[in-house]
Amino acid sequence: MDTDLDLSGFSVWLNQQGVRHRISEEDGQKVLWLEDPKHTEPVLHALDQYLEKPEVRDAVSKVNRSGAQGGGRWQPSAGQAPIVLASIIIAAVVAWATSLGQSQLTTLLMLVDPQQYAWNSLAERLAAFSSTLADGELWRVLTPAFLHFSWPHLIFNSVMLWFLGSQVECLDGKPRLVALFLVTSLVSNGLQFAVSGPLFGGLSGVVYGLLGYCWLSQQRQARFQFPPALILFAVGWMVIGFTPLPVWLGIGPMANEAHLGGFLAGLLMAAIVPPPKKSPA
Known part of the structure; x- marks a missing residue:
């Protein structure tokens, strides 16, 4: 690396992450030495992001300042994740406009119009879906993700979408996030509809997709920050959703197939799409 590069902020950030290292100058080049070789892959990726993206350098500076003040983990700012922020705003507007699924507008955003088509059997559901697509109502394949039927549901999904999605958007890029959103929405909405019909909604399928993607992709190239217990909690909650317990607790039936x-769609994306390229240090 060129000796003119200022890596002081990056060095402080590495120290806050517990990565023991030193930076030296040899033959007119800066050399980054790591005490533990297992940190090589994630550090190279982080360094690449730090050098190429001003917004990441700003985020690192904020982490450094918060660390000096006893702060916590790094999280992208709103300006670093505009797509995630826009998705949350759209979901909030839809919740307000549909009165949390109580207004007639709700039927325009479901996968098919439950008032227009029979959907008691799989054959009827497939026929209704085919007819809906033939009528050109293509928006319906995505809009169920923005439907929510309670404010706690919307708030929880929004928090998790921001926590995971903003990291994907900032570190892996906007195209990767958009692809994840589309694929996980299509798969989760489609599976839920095939099993139970059109009376469902929420960003939970996308959130679970992001979680699956972040967890598996993290095994190939560490870069995301989230507590390891999160995957255990989420998978455990998904399993519980397939039992009568949520109904017994008064939570009501859950969109388990969407979860x-x-x-599964998020895991698949992590398996077939390689982590972002990184340049050598």
């Missing part, structure tokens, strides 16, 4: 479909 499962989104999670």
